[in-house]
Amino acid sequence: MEEARALDSTYPATKRDAFCIPTFGSMGTKLAPNGSLGDPVTYLCGNSLGCMPRSTRAAINDELDAWAARGVESHFRHSGEDRGLTSWVDIDLPLSKLMSPIVGARDSEVAIMGSLTANLNALLAAFYKPSSSRFKILCEKGAFPSDYYAFYNQCKLHGIDPDSALVRLEPRKGETYLRTEDILKAITANSDSLSIVCLPGIQYYSGQFFEIEKITAHAHSFPGIVVGWDLAHAVGNVPLELHSWNVDFACWCSYKYLNSGPGAIGGIFVHDRHASVAADPLSPDVEAMPRMAGWWGNNRDNRFQMKEVFEPIEGALGFRQSNPSVIDVVALKASLEIFKDFGGMQAIRRRSLLLSNYLLKLLQRSAYYHEKSTDGEGKVGFSIISPLNETERGAQLSLLIQFSKDNPQANTMERVFGYLNDRGVIADERRPDVIRIAPAPLYNTFEDIFTAVKLLNDAFKSL
Template identity: 55%
Template sequence: MTTNSTLKWEKLDEKFPCESRDEFHIPTYKSLGIPNIPEGKTETSSVNYLCGNSLGLMPKQTKIAINHELQAWAERGVESHFRHPKENGTPWVDIDLPLCPLMASIVGANTEEVAVLNSLTVNLNNMLVSFYKPTPMRYKILFEAGAFPSDCYVFINQCRNHGIDPEDGLIKLRPREGEYTLRTEDILETIEKNCECLALVCLPGIQYYTGQLFDIETITKAVHGYPGIVVGWDLAHAVGNSELKLHHWNVDFAVWCSYKYLNAGPGGIGGIFVHERYHTRGGNNNNNTYLTRQAGWWGNKKEERFLMKDTFDPIPGALGFRQSNPSVLDVVALRVSLEIFEKYGGITQLMKRSLLLTKFLFELLQESPFYYENVPIFEEKAAETGKILGFVVITPCKNDKDHGAQLSLLFLSKGLERPMETIFEIINQQGVIADERKPDVIRLAPAPLYNTFQDVYESVQILNNAMKNVTGY
């Protein structure tokens, strides 16, 4: 690649066009109410939306799909559960079933191993009811100290529900001193060290704060080297953002949300993966009972669901973990996005473009006069001068297998008070839609379904100008 960044984005967009961009509504300066429109833009120009890691953009077909279901409700009411008025419409009683093969292709699973239901944290709680089985000797949960708060709360309360003091029952993984991400070898060493007391290992596929992509395959294999330990994954930031092979990797269970890279809308419906070895009666126990779960009538065998029996006979597979009928509107919103993934080559093809976008973003950030390779280099520079501002990228970027779309920028300063918040406000009002994580991190995440290399280039230029304004030079 050339070093001329202006020409570079033009060539990249020509060579790797974003063919799916027109499938989405992209906010404009006018729609966001941004008064100071940058030179070369108009009020109808699209902003640079690099926030798919927080909320994906709305597909244009979403409103149409939802309106079809609202019309079905209007025309037939309850009858739409079994006789949908739209030609080729899915009766509501089966509304989630067409999503299973689409979702399976995203996470690398068999169709019977996935289901869409509930929300992320509800699903995590439900999976732990099934998979966290503490004994007097084996009761500890291994997770990361920097886990998203909801996950932390789940682990704490699961311990308490079993009469276990969380201080004793939880093992928290922390990066080495002076580092921001966890090393795989340190995770494996901790598993080995605690192999006799661990009941569960539950980690994120991608860490929400740093953007680190964990080596799911290696860690899962290591856990299964010790009989009696279950391994589960929170894929909130990994689903739709990395190529997953949950079945092949032998993962026990996984949970995820759909409102980030899967573009299903705020509060969109969640999903689960349960490996097929748990689908037969007794799961891995080879007895005559089904795997313990939070039960409900929608998980009961379909042919007996409306017989109103007082015995629970679950559907084999992940569908048997459903409790209630899903929200029709949430399901069809997710279906629209999953069909876009399929239309444009699936997750494998889209990840090729995603890695190119993020690589370009990292290259531009490295060219910034405010970029520092690490904190010690910044501190050395700060010791030589008075007021100074800079950032480091705490997301591991040397290997494509260590990150997804998101890069996390940690802002550092000397002689300036809380510069990140000021910088974030400036770039937001210049049309860069990102998100902040207090006290000092801004996350940028170009999504392959709707972001261009031009989006990335303009965002970094706006960021550099904002930092120049803050420093005054």
């Protein structure tokens, strides 16, 4: 513990107080002998749902006040205007500026909108234009199911057999994450028939950080391939440079590392080269890309004139469909302001690596750590299925819990997870045998990590 405390005093979690960390009292967790109800639990689950910023409640209350005070008029005349609050018609616009540095985009390339799967479907609707010869979607075999359902049904919507269209990559036998060289090879092998490459920036299960720039460039070296990324686990976790990496499109949710609240609003990136519009009367023949369209993507100046002409806004904003939930938007804004104050993604990544490397070190020191999976060999313990090399992963380390040969049905993972949970360690389980631990650099401490690994060791000892 002394080492962890020393690290915390050298690298203090300067923004921890900006967040509500659940306590033993609020979680209803049994107290340790010297514990008290107000002690924070060890929350290492920012990869699933980030903690609530303290400023979120006031930000939402401002909008409730505006609604109460002026009702519909708040769309154009917000009661908090004198405090710099934005009228609802433009509520999301200030967020593009806060979001674009987080994903490495131009402001015009980012829109705050929708939710992740809906956005993925909308972007696929715009970008997936299969022909009889070019119709394949390259994705992962272990993709998050929602993404797979989207890919599968996009094929169906086009009358294409998903079994022939989906190229699904999986790690080599005995390996736990994909090799970039295998992804590149698969792209080359299918280059005549690929329409879209769509992969996760960070894989939800293994925590692998894909080589976005390299994979995108390789796919683009063949004409006709579009490259999109699901950044659910990457946004706010690792620095991204979507514009200069030449990514075609990307989408994300904001409730994980971006701490915007459960199910809150997501976002999209559309590279500027796809989002120009024939706003210039001198080139009226340049048509905007067909898309899932709605009035919020339409020219703001005539949006309320109810014309039957769709004039998309230039850039990603033109892909918006509906007016956004203002409550969601301001909740996200409250968190993005903390990111800005902290100094942006490079500073976050520096702290994230300090924390996750410390976690890795303690895990590797554990008596229960196995370098390789030993399932069924008689030794309970864990191996790490995430890349060990820091450049190949984000904050998350995924532990594969190994069962004992003598008792393979012993629900080892559930028992370890339950042990941790009962003692105030909030991590994330993926049945049947994975526990994901993700220190969030904005609020987690080295002490959190020490506590989690100590209790993990105790859990194995207790089995």
